[in-house]
Amino acid sequence: MTLQNDFADIREWDNHNFVHPWEGMADIGHNERTFTETASGIYVTTETGKRLIDGPAGMWCVQLGYGNAEMADAMAGQAREMAYFSPFNNANSAPARLAHEIAKRTPGDLNHVFFTTGGSTAVDTALRFVQFRNNLLGKPDKKVIISRQKAYHGSTFLAASVSGKERDKGWLDQPSGIAYFLPNVNPSLRPVGMSIGDFLDEKITDLERAIVDIGADRVAAFIAEPILASGGVIVPPRGYHRKCLEVCRNHDVLYISDEVVTAWGRLGHWFASEDAFDIVPDIITTAKGLTSGYVPMGACIISDALIESISGESSQGSTFSNGYTYSGHPVAAAAALKNIEIIERENLLEHVREVALHFQERLHGLRENPIVGDTRGMGLVGCVECNTGTDRDSLEIDRTIGARIDQHCQELGLMLRPLINMCVFSPPLIISRDQIDQMFDIMDIGIKRATAELAKSGIHAM
Structure with a gap:
């Protein structure tokens, strides 16, 4: 179920009545947040009906996935x-x-x-x-x-x-x-x-x-x-x-x-x-x-x-x-x-220990992208940190990197939790090996697309 037909009002209520955590005061009242309205397993569905892998499992927390009866x-x-x-x-x-x-x-x-x-x-x-x-x-x-x-x-x-x-x-x-x-x-x-x-x-x-x-x-x-x-x-x-x-x-x-x-x-x-x-x-x-x-x-x-x-x-x-x-x-x-x-x-602890090896291998494989400065993680949690060769310490540049990767990944079917220039993963523990591959394949494409866009604006990878 979506509420798309009613979303002009709902978005206005969200902007003018719901003060979100870590609310940017410059943008309050004018945000274009994604609404996640339904969910099942490792996937959430937005107000437009788009289905996304929930990369951060909500906020590091939806261990069993969504919709567990x-x-x-x-x-x-x-x-x-x-x-x-x-x-x-x-x-x-x-x-x-x-x-x-x-x-x-x-x-x-x-x-x-x-x-x-x-x-x-x-x-x-x-x-x-x-x-x-x-x-x-x-x-x-x-x-x-x-x-x-x-x-x-x-x-x-x-x-x-x-x-x-x-x-x-x-x-x-x-x-x-x-x-x-x-x-x-x-x-x-x-x-x-x-x-x-x-x-x-x-x-x-x-x-x-x-x-x-x-x-x-x-x-x-x-x-x-x-x-x-x-x-x-x-x-x-x-x-x-x-x-x-x-x-x-x-x-x-x-x-x-x-x-x-x-x-x-x-x-x-x-x-x-x-x-x-x-x-x-x-x-x-x-x-x-x-x-x-x-x-x-x-x-x-x-x-x-x-x-x-x-x-x-x-x-x-x-x-x-x-x-x-x-x-x-x-x-x-x-x-x-x-x-x-x-x-x-469901033996989920054993499952995590088994798939974590593949999760970490795919995570660290993203280092092949020149813009990726570091990857780190353990178990089913990981981070991709991106940097550029110019203005490395600029908060504005860092935010641009994270926002562009996040935008592309969401278009491709993956929800991230961008932390400025870092993208964090902590998917539901029920995630399968194939779903891990799907998640990191999307991330790889998202990074490449963001890198190309940044290069066109004169910001190049390290």
Whole structure:
């Protein structure tokens, strides 16, 4: 079904009433966004009836693909039975079961699940819990959070304060003294002649030096995405997270693993922290693929050790006064439970590990295009970064590159998520090998067409 006949009004309502995330104020009220109105499997259909492969799976989240009847039935059944309960005053079996199923799949002793409304509030909860715990432990000055340049941890005030994407910060206030940012961990940006091993050592030294300089008595936690997703799918050198965890342990600094993107099968595992990166953090944050994007939900998962350190006789009668009206929402919990059931039954984790090899091979094959400066990825997530030989650092040129590639790919049947001059892929986990080929064939043509257009305007590939 499309609404094309009515779209003059609908587009006007969208422009004049719906303020979108990351809304460009110069264009507000005059956007020509694509409307995606129906969807099935890995495909979305626009208001004109055009069918597109959903390259980013919505926003890194539609693991099971669209139109899954079991998911819809589970949500509808729960809504009919119990649509809402107050998590402040009561309990409900759906989130209780979900918390147990999550705990069964987390690494180590991460068994305490605090449900949130999404990834930003999951990170907010993690940071507030760290602050709360240090207050109880008599360490009120141990509050600094160390993060990385290009990290993204959310857009609530506290989560945004530990995000390191500089272009997101231009006109928004940032609190001082909460966060400390380490330099970029992207191996492709290391100095000419520097080995990966030396680069890794430099990044670990960055962290240790920061803790020492700030003072271990003031540093509360290090927060890190296993892969820096929105920053451009930056994959740190092998062993990076393990060595960072060791530094944190040596200085009594907590390790928060932000798995909002990397959990729930994106890298072929329930959680990537231990299975893909060999670490058992103190706290994991997650969202997105938890419900395959069918309904909003997030979670902050805290280790038994942290809870035990401030509970019972050590609690001082305190209350962790943090929570949300929709914490543990039963309809969202029902969706997440069904999501886990389907992923397990359909062997989707194994499927991801199998097709990821081909996905990454096709991704890196795009480097044959002269305009492609770098490709990087892991599992079913990847990024193509394009650069030109002139004005390489010009934001205007970068945006032009991304916009032209995006336009051509959409005309050919592929929806991308352009991040300025980067094109990100994180398709639904159900994608087949043939569909991966179709996706990257379109991307290759889109890049070539954009390159030719740029050359005609005097902008040439590197």
